[in-house]
Every structure is written in C-alpha cells, then in structure tokens.
Amino acid sequence: MANPLRAEVVQLYKTLLFLGREYPKGADYFRDRLRAAFAKNKDVRDPEKIKELISRGEFVVKELEALYYLRKYRALKKRYYETE
Amino acid sequence: MSARVLVGVKRVIDYAVKIRVRPDHTGVVTDGVKHSMNPFCEIAVEEAVRLKEKKLVKEIVAVSCGPQQVQETIRTALAMGADRGIHVEVSGKDYDALGPLQVSKIMAALAKKEEADLIILGKQAIDDDCNQTGQMTAALLDWPQGTFASELTLEGGMLKVVREIDGGLETIKIKMPAVVTADLRLNTPRYATLPNIMKAKKKKIANVKPADLGVDVTSRLEVLKVDEPPQRQAGVKVETVEDLVVKLKEAGRI
Numbered sequence: 001m002a003n004p005l006r007a008e009v010v011q012l013y014k015t016l017l018f019l020g021r022e023y024p025k026g027a028d029y030f031r032d033r034l035r036a037a038f039a040k041n042k043d044v045r046d047p048e049k050i051k052e053l054i055s056r057g058e059f060v061v062k063e064l065e066a067l068y069y070l071r072k073y074r075a076l077k078k079r080y081y082e083t084e
Numbered sequence: 085m086s087a088r089v090l091v092g093v094k095r096v097i098d099y100a101v102k103i104r105v106r107p108d109h110t111g112v113v114t115d116g117v118k119h120s121m122n123p124f125c126e127i128a129v130e131e132a133v134r135l136k137e138k139k140l141v142k143e144i145v146a147v148s149c150g151p152q153q154v155q156e157t158i159r160t161a162l163a164m165g166a167d168r169g170i171h172v173e174v175s176g177k178d179y180d181a182l183g184p185l186q187v188s189k190i191m192a193a194l195a196k197k198e199e200a201d202l203i204i205l206g207k208q209a210i211d212d213d214c215n216q217t218g219q220m221t222a223a224l225l226d227w228p229q230g231t232f233a234s235e236l237t238l239e240g241g242m243l244k245v246v247r248e249i250d251g252g253l254e255t256i257k258i259k260m261p262a263v264v265t266a267d268l269r270l271n272t273p274r275y276a277t278l279p280n281i282m283k284a285k286k287k288k289i290a291n292v293k294p295a296d297l298g299v300d301v302t303s304r305l306e307v308l309k310v311d312e313p314p315q316r317q318a319g320v321k322v323e324t325v326e327d328l329v330v331k332l333k334e335a336g337r338i
Contacts, residue, residue, distance in 0.1 A: 011278075018278050065275045075099055076123055076210075076268055 005050050012057045013038060019064045024071065087141040087201040087260070089132045091166065092191055093125040093148050095157040096211040109309050111180070112211075121157045123273075124206025126164075128266040130273040131236060132204050133165035140238045143167050145198060149187055151175040155289060162284035163276035169289035170194060174301060181303035183212070186294070188220035193297035195225055200261065202243075207232055207265040218265035228258035234269040 013034070020030035041053055097103065098118040106113055121129075135141045146161035148154040149172040158169035172190050174182055195203055208215035222229035230236070230245030234253065237244045247254045248267050276284075294301045322328045332338045 015278050019275075068275070069272060072099060072123055073268070079210075080268070 005047060005054070008054055009038075009050070012054055012061075015061055016057060016064075019061060019068075022068055023064075024067075088143045088145065088198060089135065089141045089202045089204060090191065090195055090198060090200040091125075091129050091132045091144060091146050091161065092187070092203070092205045092217065093129060093146055093157050093161050094122040094206070094209050094211075095119050095148060095150055095154045096122045096209055099123055099210055105310055105312050109311060110307065111310050119153070119156075121160050122206050122209045122211075124208060124210075124266055124268070125161075126206075126273040127268070127270050128204040128206050128264075129161045129164050129166060130271045131233075131264075131266055132202075133274070134271065135202075135236075135238070136165065141202065145170060145200070147172065147191065147194060149174050149182060149190055149294075150179055158289050159281070159284055160276050162287045162289075163281040164274055165280075166287075168287055170198075170292060171289050172292050172294060172297075174294060178301050181305070182301060183303055183305060184214045184216035184220055186299065186301040186303065188217050188224055189299045190294055190297060190301075191217070191221045192224040193299055194292075195221075195261075197297065202260060203227075203263045205263070205265050207267050218263050222263040225261070225263070227262050229263045229265070230256060230258055231265040232267045233264050234267050236264060236270065 016034050017031065020034060021027045023030035044050055044053065096119065097112070097114065098120045101118055104113045105111075129144075129146065132141065132144045136144055144166040146158050146166040146169045148158050148161075148169070151174070155169075155171055158166075158171055162169055172194075174186075191203060191205075194200070203218075203221060205218045205221070207218065218231055219229060221227075230243060230247060232247045232249060233245045234248045235244075235246035239257070241260055243258050243260060243262055243264070245256050245258060245264060247256065248269065320331065322331055329338070
C-alpha cells in the first residue's frame with residue numbers, strides 16, 4: 001500500500017461519506033455508489049494515478065457542496081422572495 | 085481592531101423536511117425530525133467569520149437558546165469559524181414558548197455582559213418567520229440596526245450596510261455598536277468540513293441560564309391552534325365565455 005497516500009485516501013472517503021448524508025437521493029444511495037467507486041480503484045498502486053484519483057474525489061466534494069448550497073439557496077429564494 | 089461579534093444561531097427543523105402538524109394541533113412534529121441551523125443564521129455566522137478573516141473583528145461568540153440539543157448548532161457555528169459558544173439553557177415549556185421578545189432580551193443582556201461591538205443575526209427563522217429578534221435586540225440596547233443586509237462593510241468606526249428592501253437596495257451608514265440581520269444574498273456560507281468539526285470540539289461552550297442574565301422568559305403569547313394551510317382546490321376549465329358567466333353566477337361571485 002502506498003503509505004503516505006493511504007491516509008489521504010481514507011480522509012477523502014470519510015469526507016465524502018460525511019457529505020453524502022445530505023444527498024437528495026438518500027444517504028444509502030450515495031454510500032453504495034461511494035463504496036463501489038472506491039472499490040473499483042482499490043488495486044491502483046501508481047502514486048501519480050492515486051493522486052489523480054484523489055483530486056477527482058476532491059472535485060466531487062466541491063460539486064456536492066455547490067449542489068447543497070444551490071438547493072438551499074433556490075428553496076429559500078422561492079419561499080421568501082417574490083418571483084418576477 | 086478589538087471588536088467582538090455576537091452571532092445568534094437557532095436550531096430549527098431542516099429546510100428540506102416536509103412539515104407535519106401534530107394530531108392534537110398544538111404544534112408541528114419535532115420528535116425524530118432532522119434539525120439544523122437556520123439558513124439565515126448560517127449566513128450570519130459566515131459574515132462574522134469573513135470579518136474575522138479580514139482582521140476587522142477579533143472574536144466571534146456564537147449564542148443559542150434552548151435545550152441540550154442546541155449545542156449541536158453551536159458546534160456547527162464553531163466549526164465554521166466562531167471562537168467560542170454560549171448555550172443559554174431553556175427547556176420544556178419555556179422553550180416551546182420562547183419567542184423573539186425573550187431571545188432579544190437574552191441577546192441584549194449577553195451583549196452587555198460580553199461587551200460586544202456587533203451583533204449579527206439571521207433576518208428570520210424559517211420555523212416561525214417572525215423577523216423580529218434583530219429589531220427588538222437593537223431597540224432594547226438602543227443600538228442602530230442594519231436589517232436585511234445584503235452587503236456589509238466596515239469603514240472607520242462605522243458600518244456601511246446595503247439593505248434589500250421592497251423598492252430595491254438602500255445603503256445606510258450606522259455607528260458601532262450595532263445590530264445587523266443577514267439576508268439571503270449577504271454571502272455564501274461555507275460548509276463545516278469534518279476536520280473543522282473535529283477542531284471545533286476543543287472550543288469552549290459556556291452554559292448560562294436566563295435567570296443568570298436577569299431575563300424573565302415567560303411568554304405573553306399563547307398558541308391556540310396550529311393547522312395545515314388549506315388544500316388547493318383543482319381549477320375548473322370552461323368552454324365558452326357564457327359558461328364562465330354561468331359558473332361565476334353559480335358560485336355567487338357576480
């Protein structure tokens with residue numbers, strides 16, 4: 001196992017799992033897909049490839065945060081502000 | 085700048101949850117329902133944290149009133165960047181009856197005790213939609229208020245607030261100490277990430293009772309009944325104008 005990167009991968013997994021709790025299609029749906037995605041790449045050994053996958057994961061983190069923010073913003077805008 | 089900011093955060097039912105009225109019509113179902121920080125309070129915390137990052141304020145104190153569970157909400161504020169928390173313990177019947185008047189009295193007392201220079205609150209809570217706490221707090225302290233803030237800047241010892249009002253945007257300049265209430269477009273709140281939540285566990289949350297602050301939380305309001313809004317009736321389509329007139333006459337409208 002690529003030792004220094006293992007900690008990063010585990011932290012990425014935990015972060016995604018934590019964010020997935022609020023996923024609109026359900027936390028279970030998200031968790032199953034998260035596990036599948038990580039399991040698919042579990043035999044990758046090349047550090048460069050691992051780093052690339054980690055940054056892809058971090059991109060997904062940002063996408064999720066944006067998704068959650070937009071959902072909330074749009075819901076509140078619809079509820080509290082007159083639509084023209 | 086040695087300013088201290090007090091941010092009020094409220095624990096409310098999560099915005100995405102479908103609200104159900106209790107069978108006895110005394111309120112809404114809260115047991116087992118997902119709760120989170122009021123979205124406008126998140127925006128208030130974010131604004132305070134941004135002021136601290138710009139080094140315009142020195143310390144952010146997150147305050148919440150309620151039972152044990154509100155500590156989660158304070159912890160979220162701490163994870164977003166607040167320095168310490170104050171949990172004002174109110175539980176049971178007192179908590180059910182807790183409204184803007186009581187909260188604003190508590191905030192005013194805390195502002196004096198903590199020597200705060202700025203209070204930032206959300207403009208309203210999504211559960212009661214009162215939109216009163218900020219205004220009442222300012223009145224009790226005799227501080228100026230910048231409500232519905234969509235932009236906040238510090239200029240010297242003054243606050244420039246751009247307010248979102250019905251007619252458009254109004255820019256005002258008010259002296260500190262002041263109360264500001266956050267509107268939707270003030271900022272984009274950051275997500276409390278897992279490492280920040282872990283770090284926030286080390287930050288202190290002080291425990292206070294309203295009596296310690298000399299505040300009486302008895303309410304002068306009594307909730308008589310809570311009902312769901314009336315169901316929308318389906319519309320009726322008619323073929324001709326004559327039919328429309330007949331239908332309107334039937335309904336007693338003309």
